[in-house]
Amino acid sequence: MLIGSKIKRLRLKNGLTQEELGARTDLSKGYISQLERDMNSPSIETLFSLLEVLGTSPKEFFDDDIKNLKVVYTPKDHTIHVDKDAGYEIDWLVSSSNEKEMEPVYLTLKENGQFKRFEPSLAETFIYVIEGKIRLTLGQQEYIAETGDSLYYEASDHHRLTNIHQGISEMIIVATQSYL
Template sequence: MYSIGQKIKNLRLQKGLTQEELGERTDLSKGYISQLEREISSPSIETLFHLLEVLGISPKDFFDEDTLNQKVVYGEEDVTTYADEEQGYHVTWLIPESNEKEMEPVLLTLAPGGAFKTYEPSGAETFVYVLAGNVTLTLGRQSFVAKQGETLYYKASEIHQLRNESTQETKVLVTATDSYL
């Protein structure tokens, strides 16, 4: 169970705010924010509600312990799969609703000669770890090949696609920010 001060600090950090920035947005001093977070001071109800408004959370959600119980471990029952036999790929979304989150981890299996979708340029950053086989990344006019145990990491700033140009099945773990997949 978190204290009010710890909850305020966690929310502030989730929003990427410094104590000084939160203080400026709430007309409170950096020192007072620090005292609240360290449980040296307690806010009035009015001050607490103003802090919560600035931090983007309702008082109900702030005090509801269930909102703090995020799911951390995901199993087979949580995955979603899709196969495109014609293009030669099978994709498994490892986290439900991952397209609503900041990262989208998937397990991608490419048949020999298989290719995943071609994506338009975006602001996404993409991490690809090769679990088995070889994968070819076409990024704009360049191609990069990674084999088992190697990693590709790139900004998706040009048209890009993952392909398996080998004669064996390829498995890769792909994690992308933004809305890559």
């Protein structure tokens, strides 16, 4: 088993350089580089130390994640929530999106519907309006988007989506996870 590429993938996923990973595990950058290129093999103690810093367990590390990798999500994988009072329906398109970097959803706003008010965060949000016309209130600013338009913003202020179309508005929203 080649573990070097797995270590590198986890290091990059955690946003660490080889030097940073080495500093956190008392290993040199050169040694980390050799491990990632499978030119050296770590002792069990060193491997466990690396896995702890990289936020994974030995079991997760050695599981064949390629077999368990889910790529296609069908409608049966979706989770749907309807809020009749607020006038929206949200469809989480990827069932495990709360564990991933991005959270894609399909949002339908009924006439005069509003999606909940969000608190400021470090998230970034992309919206593509499939049908209708919406208003994004971002802090004190308002932005209007209609069929075919896209919005992209940092969620660093309070924000809310409102349907201003006579009829329903539908959109795809992809938000990055907030790491506060």
